[in-house]
Amino acid sequence: MKCYLCSGEMKKEMVTITRYRKGNYYLIEDVPAMVCEQCGEKWFSMSAVMKMDQLMEKPLEPGEKYINVPVRKFASG
Ligand SMILES: [Zn+2]
Structure with missing residues (x-):
């Protein structure tokens, strides 16, 4: 599979x-993705995208x- 941005592997x-x-940010760990070795672009399968959407609707589980x-703020400090 080639990257659609840069044609990298x-x-x-x-x-x-x-x-x-x-209104909430979510960190979602261990998501299977195709990652471009050249530019770092990530591609997710439709089923992975749907699973992430479902996870954000459900209460947290143990672990x-x-x-x-x-x-x-960027302007402070
Ligand atoms: Zn790329």
Whole structure:
């Protein structure tokens, strides 16, 4: 499989991604993706996208957790 952006080779990897849904950010770990070795572009299968959408609608399960993240303003400091 070739990258649609740069035609680089794409390799299957498990990745962590950030999604935003209804006022919350979600970190979703161990998502299977095709990742471009050249530019880093990630491609997800339709079933992976649907699973991520479902996960964001369900309550957390044992082993999942909330974390706090700092929110910074670029102009400060
Ligand atoms: Zn690429």
